[in-house]
Amino acid sequence: MKKHLSFLALAVLFFQLSAISQTIDQNYIQKIKEFTTDDRFLPQSLMDVVDHPTIPSPLKHFGHITGAEGVIHRSNEIFGYYQKLAETSPMVEVQQMGTSEEGRPFYIVIIGNEESMQRLDHYKGQLALLADPRKTTPEQAQKIVLDSKPVYYVSGGMHATEMGSPEMLMELSYRLVTSTSPEIQKIRNNVITVINPVMEPDGWDKQVDWYYRYTKGREKFDDGFPRSAPYWGQYVFHDNNRDGLQISQAITKSIFKGFFEFHPTVMLDLHESVPLLYISTGTGPYNDYVDPITQSEWQVMGNHDVAAVASQGMPGAFTWAFYDGWWPGYGIWVANNHNSNGRFYETYGNAGADTYLRDLSTSRYAGDLATSKEWYRPDPATPQVNWSYRNNINYTMVGVIASLSYAANNSELLLSNFYKKGLNSVEKGRKEGPKAYTIAKDQRDPAMAAYLASQLIAQGIEVHENDTHYVALTEQPYRNLLVSLMTPTAYPKDAKFPPYDAIAWTLPNLYGVAVESHESLDLNTSSLKKVDTTVKYEGKVAGQGNTYVLAYKAQNNVLPALYALKSQNKNAEMTILPKETIFEGDTLSAGSILIKKINQNQAAKIASDFGLDLKAGGDGIVASAQKNIQLPRVAIYHTWYNTQDEGWSRFTFEERGIPYTSIDKDVLKTGNLRSKFDVILLPRVRGNAKNFINGVDKKFGPMPYTKTPEFPSHGFPAYTLDMTGGPGFLGMENLRKFVEEGGLLITLDNTSNIIAEAGIASELSPVSAGSLFHPGSIVMAKVRKSDSPILNGFPESFNIFRGNGPLLQTDKYNRDMMLVQYGFQPLKDEVPYEGPIMGMRDRNEAAKADKKDEKSPSYVVSGMVRNEQEIVGHGAVFNVPVGKGNILAFTFDPLHRYLNHHDAPMVWNALINWDKLR
Structure with a gap:
């Protein structure tokens, strides 16, 4: 949300003057204590909420703190709070990244010191230069790193029943803007924090309504009552975090847009399912195509955050024993797939804002009880925990601040690693095979060949073309992702723990598209033209007439084309050839279709809209070889x-x-x-x-x-x-x-x-x-x-x-x-x-x-x-x-x-x- 420069200057001056005499908001702190069920869940670092004279805290804005018992806010209320922060602080900007299927906005919130916000476009440009080592030499990258700031992207509310993070992020934002603690000041000065406050606003609002309608005040958590609304998004439920390869849902498109605009150095996704705080590294096996630098960053940052939680005396934080690190289709894996660092937390959530006695005694992760002391869990929780909404928020906030602090203290290292991962990818494409993938435009289903090329482009992978092929050269920053998407996977059969999700995603096989891998570059690259937008196959119509033949090869768009044609021309007749048929010297396979009583323009529209090739003729095919198509209800x-x-x-x-x-x-x-x-x-x-x-x-x-x-x-x-x-x-x-x-x-x-x-x-x-x-x-x-x-x-x-x-x-x-x-x-x-049979004298030996x-x-x-x-x-x-x-x-x-x-x-x-x- 942009502000006039005069207002910005005045706001900065006022903020600087007011910071001198800031006081702690004792009322807010008392409320935190009231809603936290155990002193060990009450970190001292959160006991410094500022009572700012002009920037409203959640308490002043809503009349209650985040994590108050029985209180959750709808998406428009949450977005309204961020808009108020942007109006009252020069260090906050709200930007819309898209619109949900039901019309709700996808917002991100950008937070940094005054200098960061004034030079935001500059810093985004610097990160874009680091993202493509073909444009930036190592010597240039060193200078850029010194004039850059890491972007740390934090997201919450992807899964609607995981209800702590959208509330927590409001308080975190207030702290990032107002706190004078050395740790927060360093974050503010050295990091640009991008917050996605409610990743799935459609599902969030359904779940908030569900909480107030059905689950608020229920006495027991495990009473069999459904804790979730039946729907989240218009189409997908929990799988809104399984769309990173398809990029089919509005939520995923907004995540991708944010990534390619900001090139975040780290992306942290906040989830809830595991007691009390899990910080991702995963048991492995890790995806073969993730750079070793990223895999090592997972370990360093994961253990850093666990140590930060432990340093405040908070039990139950652990790493390693949950998830594997193989499937590349999660929303946050847009980072890991593109030389950034994608991480996630799992805190313990109650699917609402009530306090419940939760039983952890039988919960196991990687075979170990959640209450056992392990090398990766130095301070486990007790078998039962009286768990509140505010407990959840305390844990998540301490972890996120620790992670932001790591980025602030290691900004040059993270930025250099970001550049090196892209450089490694380019070098692999230059020195190792395969050197290119080619997708012939003439395929069984040419529309799917074009779709595959478009999906690669949507992933940020460069695609070229000539008259006959789409071509993806591997000497590019996202080479590893390209090879991953085009190559069969080989999940280890002896993996100790079961995979967290699917283990194969080879797009040519999933799409039914023939792709050729080239170990040496034997292509005339000078004839290639870069494809800058999505591509679509335009079907061809051969000849003229009122009857057309559609040779059937299990193309995905045939049935939609028939429905569309029938809706536009009720007199059109469609018959199917149930057996292989010879037509004008060509062999039509079973399932081929005759379309009758349409004109040339209708045929051309079907071919263009649905990527299907039609050929005029077919009147001579005998009626007995045809069966009428009755499109079903x-x-x-x-x-x-x-x-x-x-x-x-x-x-x-x-x-x-x-x-x-x-x-x-x-x-x-x-x-x-x-x-x-x-x-x-x-x-x-x-x-x-x-x-x-x-x-x-x-x-x-x-x-x-x-x-x-x-x-x-x-x-x-x-x-x-x-x-x-x-x-x-x-x-x-x-x-x-x-x-x-x-x-x-x-x-x-x-x-x-x-x-x-x-x-x-x-x-x-x-x-x-x-x-x-x-x-x-x-x-x-x-x-x-x-x-x-x-x-x-x-x-x-x-x-x-x-x-x-x-x-x-x-x-x-x-x-x-x-x-x-x-x-x-x-x-x-x-x-x-094949053995002997009594009663049969002769066997055909x-x-x-x-x-x-x-x-x-x-x-x-x-x-x-x-x-x-x-x-x-x-x-x-x-x-x-x-x-x-x-x-x-x-x-x-x-x-x-x-x-x-x-x-x-x-x-x-x-x-x-x-x-x-x-």
């Missing part, structure tokens, strides 16, 4: 107890332009589903059939999720008069009737297991595979039913992304329901018997002698699977007939986090062919 089901993956499904459908209706338990219970929908999609949900059928415990009901004047953020993106209960047996029976009457039910991942348990897909049974460990990896699958329209456009074998989902199987006589299997080897009961023992390709493409023999041969996709309809059961999630785009066309095939699966 689709519903996406959501529970009220787990909305994470249905949110990703809704997002995917909306991004692709596929219309749908969102439904819940009440729609299932009402019944008559077949008259309303042709296809119902059940995205992945956690739990078992009991959870799915019963939903939120009815003993807590009724629980409305509706927008009211008192709770204005509720009721979106869905609403109900009562969240409790599930579809019940009536709703499940109606779901069965929907299929029996000719509908298609698509189930993803664990929901397939639930539907099998519930007896709706009675032909499917769970498979016990206790020794199988299958964290999110890219693996190979083999087609079993090549004539199934679900597999139109797919080869005989292909890779898919799979995590620790369920395993299902049919009886041997029903194996024709298995459309796709994991790996290449058959199940044991499918291996042909010659045929046995001629048989060759061929070695199957590797199951794992990227990632790691332990005991893969437990899954190979089992079904990945099943088509189960029920009555007149079908259940299409995936035992993985083909719509996982808007990431595995290569897998999604199996779902689109199902929608195109929903009435042709028998």
